Amino acid sequence: MFSRRLFLKSSAVAMFGAGAAPAWLSRALYAADAPSPRKKILVAIFQRGAMDGLNVVVPHGEKAYYALRPNLAIPRPDGTPDSVIDLDGFFGLHPSLAPLKPIYDAGQLGIVQAVGSPDPTRSHFDAQDFMESGTPGEKTTSDGWLNRALVEERKPSPVRAVSLGPELPHALRGHNEAVAIDSLNSFKVGDARGASAFEAMYGDTHDQVLKGTGREAFDAVKRVQAVEKSPYTPAGGAKYPNGKLGQNLMQIARLIKANVGLEVAFTDVTGWDHHVNEVGAKPTVGQLANLLNDFGQSLAAFYTDLGDRMADVSVVTMSEFGRTAKENGTRGTDHGHANVMFAMGGGIKGGKVYGDWPGMEREQLYESRDLNLTTDFRDVLGELVVRHLGNRQIASVFPGYSQPKFRDLIG
Amino acid sequence: MNSGMRKTFLLGAVLCSASLLPAEKGDPSPKPDYSRFEKKLSKDQRILHALDRLAFGPRPGDVTAVKKMGLNKWIDLQLHPEQIPESPELSRRLQPLESLRMTQADTVAEYPPPQLIRAVAFGKQPMPEDPVARAAVEREVEKFDTQRHVPDDQPLEPKIPLSQLLTPEQIRILRSGSVDARRALLASLDPSTIDDFVIALPANLRNQLLPSASPELRRKLMLANNPQQVVAADLAEGKLYRAIYSNRQLEEVLTDFWYNHFNVDLNKGSDRFLVPTYERDSIRPFVLGKFRELLEATATSPAMLFYLDNYQSVAPQQPNPKNPKARQSTRGLNENYARELMELHTLGVDGGYTQQDIIEVARCFTGWTIKAPKDGGGFTFNGRTHDKGEKHVLGVTIPAGGGMEDGEMVLDILARHPSTARHISRELAQRFVADDPPPMLIERMAKTFAESGGDIRAVLETMIASPEFFSQGAFRSKIKTPFEMIVSAVRASGASVEYAMPLANQLSTWGEPLYRKVEPTGYSNAGSEWVNSSALLDRMNFGMQLGQNRVQGLQLDPKKFSPSPATTAREILFTNASSQTLEAIDKTLREQKKKDQQKKKNPHQAANPGLIAGLVIGSPDFQRR
Structure with missing residues (x-):
């Protein structure tokens, strides 16, 4: 059972000071006695533009990394603020990801290196599409893996699948209900007369596309507005950054805690996409550092805010492909191949960098230029779908991928 | 990406039954049914369809005007915009938007970005001439010089404080008065002290006053806060005014299409001041011309060179020309432009190129760069950073020793490649005909593309003359994009727009910020990409606000609409509303009337034409074109 391990892990969190309090420790204990009827929740974060995974989870024990990146490499861990934060003697975190280190140490953050899509494309658009459809190389897949990950239900919650943002991403499209919510606050028809008239119009229209989406929208509005009525203060003193990612994660946390039936977000x-000046005057400034700063703080705030509820939640991150092993001629990196993924949650066997390291010597690189792939992204997502969400129909979630090799992130 | 197939498939699945979705890869996809593209439209439908596709939707009176002129004549004129006199309504609105007419160098000088303000501080650049801009720059320079931290919302010791320019009562109105009271006050200010007034205002108050100010004063207010904000606002307002008011509607639709095809993100560094000339000089003049010329114009535009990083791409192992004494330069090749040039601008992602082709094309474009700002910041070819070795692009050998002609040869190869003809034809057909355009139509357009040497006007003529264009399969098949929705709603309602930024801000929250698509893909041409719960609610809310004249910057008299829902719906939709929509409106009005009677209100108030108009604009009937 997760609970006992969560309790042990949570004690570690308390020691590292990531927002633990005695009150919730007792709640966690209580949770261990009464199996929770609550559903598991999977939160997927897409980092669009192809993150430079080699500068995010840095292989500081790899000589070739420093040889290939004379201007961009993050210095080996030496305890100074602009050096790698060591994880296991070989890999380390970019210094701007410091907020994630306590979660890693608490055993609730796992990392997979050299992971990605086996499709060779270096087109952002195609690669994102493949990763969202869950079918690399297959362009006609109309629905997304996250939608297929939902199990059939007779009376599903209208907000079981939510995307935070103005558009519904490919990953969430499909025959299960899924809604895009730009912000909880504005998710309604402001004028009451309009609300009932539009609900009738969209409910009765012969325009099947608008009818379906309209019905989903109005069902979801009722559920969301019930949540939105009460003011929200993140728990545990969690401070979400003001950027979009932080604010979106805060709203996801809010939906989770309101028990509206959220299953995937x-x-x-x-x-x-840092082709130019990826790293500033020092590693902790510049474009990549700014994004990582926001990314790390957002994830850490979400983790703190959910507290013991993280037992039900897994967060997984992905980016369409990695970037060239060698820096380019403009202090940046071009489109590459394998990348890094994070998995965070109560059920994750964290505190470990998973995956086989392919090495960065020329003959070890993919097409002599990019980090090689040793884990298929579907191994990671598939494991979360099966072992976290409990959906065993892996062949329907990832068609054509019948024999996944799980990394045992969840045990 | 083959999103069209994906979309039809999705649509098909929704229409039939959810169980049709494939569980396993390898399931046969349902064969797309294109038979509806053989069914013709009625005469009235053809006119409405032309106005929905070759224009941003009809305005009051347009249908009648096209009928009178003859549809073919109207289409022919739209294909030759130089023959159409431009609307004075548009000219009046564009007039204050000065940055749209400036050279790149003047834009930088008048609306300096932060790095230029630094240059001014070092005496490398002259002060802007405009007194308000000068005050803004002086403030920044002073901050820079003294390293003092002065919050942006405080003026740096204005020469004349606000209390000397206005009475306490006037200051109270400025701070907390209604839009109308503020408007009246601003209009009454002495023109000779207006610059002092603007400089003396705190920054947040300047922002609050924008909707109440005249276009001229608005510019001064923005200029005083952040000179670059003016450039972004001019662009967004200009685009909206043109789409709403221009008589040359097809030219506007195409400018939108081609800018999106050759997308550049306004928020990326120097593109903040490069985009106005990019759209004006590199896109707009070529939208109906030869594709090869359009390609050349974008390839040599500083905006694109900057956006896709080519300006920095140099032959590997070349000394840095700026610092020849430095030891081996670390600068080298950057593949970004080469890749997107083939994937997005010409061949398409399945157009038959390899990673090696990308590297070779990148080598051909080394040296295509941007002049220093002090030299005007235009395009230049730098032979010293050019890779002079032999290259092989798509099977063609480009001999060693070449210069700028290497890149020109690449553009030639790409522009006349059959994959480009198909890719461009498909994109146009997806924008103008259907999310999943029939392959026969694309082939016909691609043939014209090849035979005419990439003549865009000829390709469009073929498209419009094809039976698929005026067909049941195309008619009302496309969901409007957010931009199309907002522009068509304003046009249909006959509202007068005096300040377009609130509309631009709406578009940002709807997920389509103007000129600010980060990715080089541009926004999707497929309407179905824009259907989701959040988007539908946004559209309903906007409809209600517009119908009842509650959109800032717009003037609409709701009383001009009829109290009869059927009549008002016809005025806005230019055809009959669906019975479901009319029934829902009738029911709402009946309930409203009942409530009013209970409250003993005047029954005339219940017949609220603005409410009816709002419900029609937000209805399913108005979401398609």
Whole structure:
């Protein structure tokens, strides 16, 4: 059972000071006695633009990394603020991800290196699409893996699948109900007369596309507005950054805590395409550092805010492909191949960097230029779908991928 | 990406039954049914369809005007916009938007970005001439010089404090008065002290006054806060005014299409001041011309060179020309432009190129760069950073020793490649005909593209003359994008727009911020991409606000609409509303009347034409074109 391990792990969190309090420790104990009827929740974060995974979870024990990146490499861990934060003697976190270190140490953050899509494309658009459809190389897949990950239910919650943002991403499209919510606050028809008239219009229209989406919208509005009525203060003193990612995660946390029936949530964060000046005057400044700063703080705030509720939640991050092993001619990196993924949650066997390291010597690189793939992204997502969400129909969630090799992130 | 197939498939699945969705890869996809593209439209439908596709939707009177002129004549004129006199309504609104007419160098000087303000502080750049801009720059320079921290919302010791310019009562109105009271006060200010007034205002108050100010004063207010904000606002307002008011509607639709095809993000560094000339000089003049010229214009535009990083891409192992004494330069090749040039601008992602082609094309474009700002910041070819070795692009050998002609040869190869003809034809057909355009139509357009040497006007003529264009399969098949929705709603309602930024702000929250698509893909041409719960609610809310004249910056007299729902719906939809929509409106009005009677209100108030108009604009009937 998760509970006992969560309790042990949570004690570790308390020691590291990531927002633990005796009150919730006792609640966690209580949870261990009474199996929770609550559903498991999977939160997927897409980092669009192809994050430079090699500068995020840095292979500081790899000589070639420093040889290939004379201007961009993050210095080996030496305890100074602009050096790698060591994790296991070989890999380490970018210094701007410091807020994630206590969660890693508490055993609730796992990392997979050299992971990605086996499809060779270096097109952002195609690669994102493949990762969202869950079918690399297959362009005609209309629905997304996260939608297929939902199990059939007779009376599903209208907000079981939510994307925070103005658009519904490919990952959430499909025959299960899924809604895009830009913000909980504005998710309604402001004028009461309009609300009832539009509900009738969209409910009765012969326009099947608008009818379906309209019905989903009005069902979801009722559920969301019930949540929105009461003011929200993040728990445990969690401070979400003001950026979009932080605010979106806060709203996801809010829906989770309101028990509205959320099962899968999606949000994305753009701007990772650093062809030029990826790293500033020192590693903790510049474009990549700014994004990582926001990313780390957002995830850590979410973790603190949910407290013991993290037992039900897994967060997984992905980016369409990695970037060239070697820096380019403009203090940046070009489109590459394998990347890094994070998995965070009560059920995650964290505190470990998973995956086989392919090495960075020329003959070890993919097409002699990019980090090679040793884990398929579907191994990671598939494991979360099966072992976290409890959906065993892996062949329907990832068609054509019948024999996944789980990394045992969840045990 | 083959999103069209994906979309139809999705649509098909929704229409039939959810169980049709494939559980396993390898399930046969339902064969797309294109038979509806063989069914013709009625005469009235053709006119409405033309106005929905070749324009941003009809305005009051447009249908009648096209009928009178003849549809073919109207289309022919739209294909030759230079023959259409431009609307004075548009000219009046564009007139104050000065940055749209400036050279790049003047834009930088008048609306300096932070790095230029630094240059001014070092005496490398002259002060802007405009007194308000000058005050803004002086403030920044002073901050920079003294390293003092002065919050942005405080003026730096204005020469004349606000209390000397206005009475306490006037200051109270400024701070907390209604929009109308503020408007009256601002209009009454002495023009000779207006600059002092703007400089003396705190920054947050300047922002609050924007909707109440005249266009001229608005510019001064923005200029005083952040000179660059003016450039972004001019662009967004200009685009909206043109889409709403221009008589040359097809030219506007195409400018939108081609800008999106050759997308550049306004928020990326120097593109903040490069985008106005990019759209004006590199896109707009070519939207109906030869594709090769459009390609050239974008390839040599500083905006694109900056956006896709090519300006920094140099031959590997070349000394840095700016610092020849430095030991081996670390600068080198950057693949970004080469990749997107083939994937997005020309061949398409399945157009048949390899990673090696990308590297070779990147080598051909080394040296295509941007002049220093002091030299005007335009395009230049730098032979010293150009890779002079031999290259092989898509099977063609580009001999060693070449210069700028290497890149030109690449553009030639790409522009006349059959994959480009198909890719461009498909994109146009997806924008103008259907999310999943029939392959026969694309082939016909691609043939014209190839035979005419990439003549965009000829390709469009083929498209419009094809039976698929005026067909049941195309008619009202496309969901409007947020931009199309807002522009068509304003046009249909006949509202007068005096300040377009509130509309631009709406578009940002709807997920389509103007000129600010971060990714080079641009926004999707497929309407179905824009259908989701949040988007529908946004559209309903906007409809209600517009119908009842509650959108800032817009003037609409709701009383101009009829109290009869059927009549008002016809005025806005230019065709009959669906019975479901009319029934829902009738029911709402009946309930309203009942409530009013209970409250003993005047029954005339219940017949609220603005409410009816709002419900029609937010209805399913108005979401398609």
